[in-house]
Amino acid sequence: MLSESSAAVVTATLPAVQANGEAITGRFYQRMFAAHPELLNIFNRSNQAVAVGETLRLSPPFGEVSALGGGEPLLLVSAGIGLTPAMSALAHLAATEPERPVTLVHADRSGAAHALRHELPALQERLPNLSVRLWYEDAAGAELAGIKAEIAEGLVDPALVPLAPGAYVHLCGPVPFMTLVRGGLLRRGVPAERIAYEVFGPGMLR
Template sequence: MLSEQSAAMIRATLPAVGAAIGDITGLFYDRMFAAHPELLRDLFNRGNQANGTQRQALAGSIAAFASALVEHPDVRPDAMLSRIAHKHASLGITRDQYAIVHRYLFEAIAEVLGEAVTPEVAQAWNEVYWLMANALIAIESRLYAEAGAVNGDTWREYRVVGRYEETADVATFLVRPVDEGPLPPARPGQYVSVQVELPDGAHQIRQYSLSGTAPDALRFAVKRIVGAPDGEVSNFLHDRVHEGAVLRVSAPFGDVSLDDADGPVVLASAGIGCTPIMSMLDHLAATNSARHVTVAHGDYSPATHAFRSDLEQLVAKLGNAQAAVWYEVPEGEWPAERTGFVDLSGLSIASDATAYLCGPLPFLRAVRGQLLALGLTPEAIHYEVFGPDLWLGQQ
């Protein structure tokens, strides 16, 4: 993997680079977008750029990859690479874009660190970058080949054939290919990218988990994002996209999907994180699975709980399933032990279970800790987080 000379140099400079990585990524994005405004307009999530989460995610992934190379030089961090590659494939990232990133990233490193960036230091970090980039390019090429895409173009036009309001701020969209061709294959838990043209001409992209199966259509749910900033695409979809509209949708991607084993499984979610979990539960019910299934979900209130009735119906179809729901603000009579945040301690969960989690980062951290305390191994716990993954390399 990493040459001995470069490994020594990375080990020596990693603290300094790690301390400055926030400044480096900030300068990198500013310069790259100044030179290539089309990347911010049509590829990168402008909301995540505005709130800084994309910059944090990039910084974390670079530092984590470099640390992994130094600490375990003979082992490639494939889990991290797979997570990033699936996201890149859903966006249509191409090989040439890695060269653009390299140019502005290394210009930023040189400016921020100044004289500390000797030719030897630059060469070592250049080796790290291209080890990571070439590994991602290889994985993404395989994903594109599996999707039948040419040069990363996995996009197809889909017509909205159904729209259903799940809650006041969550809507389900059913979309069918305009070309009337077959639907792309998808595994329970995967997501698609949706691209829309906003009023200012930008073509912004967001990922939405498939929430289950439907005859001849893909089904995904969108939560309206209100905050600082408001969700550009989610609000556009809620306010302007109805039956008959045409959307550009990618092939399904995502490295977190339900396995084909027959052991016990735990499906835990919070808020709109229930969407990939519902897809997994729908698959288990449709295949009459005999697996022991534990579903745990946390939400603000019954009114905000999307797919509440679907959850009850799907669990009832399974012969060996249990479901528990927690509300921060329950309505009517509600058990005290189910009020507040998800607490798995009272559930029957086997130590050899495989767990799938989806929700905000604090939820993921808390539930992962509970599962480890119950005896699950770290490799048996899989997670999906919406937006930039700020947890990469932190477990």
Template sequence: MLSEQSVPVVRATLPAVGAAIGDITTLFYRKLFDAHPELLRDLFNRGNQAGGEQQRALAGSIAAFAGLLLERPEARPDVLLSRIAHKHASLGVTSDQYEVVHRHLFAAIAEVLGDAVTPEVVAAWDEVYWLMANALVAIETRLYQRAGVAEGAVWRRMEIVERRRQSTDAVSFVLRPADGRPVTPFRPGQYVGVRCELPDGARQIRQYSLSAAPGRPDRRITVKRVQGDGRPDGEVSSWLHAHAREGDVLTVSEPFGDLALERGDSPLLLASAGIGVTPMLSVLDHLATTGDSRPVTVVHADRSPADHAHRQEHLDLVRALPGARLHLWYEEPGDQAPHASAGRADLTGLDLPAGLTAYLCGPLPFMRAVRGDLLRRSVPAEAVHYEVFGPDLWLARL
């Protein structure tokens, strides 16, 4: 909760800060990486930096957090904070790094806003920052404790024991601990970070959903090759496709992620598009393995059957669940999918049970459309969960 003296200052300056937040975050990252080039090399996603996605995500999260402090002073935006904290934990972020961020962020604010940054303004926004940072540190501390590791010590070596092509541009890897120790438990829908050393010496990290159920002695991830269009945002997926083979060892984080199947017996909607199918496979596999009989509506959209990663496995898992129904859309169905609909997913004609809990994963336009359909059909916003592969660019809207 903001202090009484900071509330009017933040309220008065939020429009100006919000209008300049893009310039502030761009300058912040420039200052941060000039002072700490190792952070860009070994922690931050260089592709997202080059494309501006990370800057927009940071700007959105700061503006959203400040707005929520003003609009709902008694509440803490746990959904926003949890999603960020899980991503941070999968990167091994430590509490001392918030001091570094604070220093360069406030230097950027002062430079962009100039004389408008009075001591009162600095004090008020300093309070906003540390309310957010301390809340994130507290959540991340609990995540590290739950994983049974020291702060930031999330990494372990895992051997590739199987590599298999799952679509025209997706490959799955089955990973087993190289030290022989058992894997730690995870919840269906969670992901791991994978750290790869690239030819220029950078150790870049990307998150990949675990695409099989918990309870096995190994883990499986599925990696879609991302085309970079001259930018470096496909460098890890391209490296894994080109170089990772059975017998190789990867550096992999403990599992994190808040798109995790909740306990209960409410009907489920699992809606995915493209490589967003991967966390849904873990959920379906878990439901089949545990004999869960609740109603499950499965929606998937893709470019074509050949692009549908784990297509046959996806179909088989739905068939294994007596209460599950699958609805497929392909932009180019061809002859391989006579029962699929052509075009993009549309939930308006589906019979959805009351009281359902929805899980969404896929490109942002797909998730916005599906979420909008669900809200129009009176599904409560708190019953709609989602996962974004990359920076969350719609935090401020949820």
């Protein structure tokens, strides 16, 4: 059974999933297998090859993914398709705590590869204390009308991730990326218990 807060996050995610679900899923698998080719032999891909008319057994969403804390500043750090839960969290906060200080840090290959970025201007309108910092491997042509964001070229530098005192942190992305960012935040004094993370696929942070 989902908690009330988790149900609200799932509900807030639905419009983005309905509009971009196929692209999100396709990009996720593409990047996951590219980054972790060892999963090709163990990942259950039978459902990727089903034919029209076949029956699949499905389950509803379950589990708890929350690092929202109790009103403190929130830092959301994502890479690639790991942006999905961060955008859900922003939509939830826009509906429930619009004045809360939030920082979104996202890394991607380019502005064109940055999923859901067209939703950021509206979220910034609803979240006046939302700041955005973007890292693109290729930042050429990365500007998007309506987004107020700092854009840097290259890979994320954990030492330059904006960090408010007492912030709660939520990470989502490839395990090496999250390991790098988490290590940098720990060295900057963020307590481990204030850093939550979500892994898309097998793997744990160390």
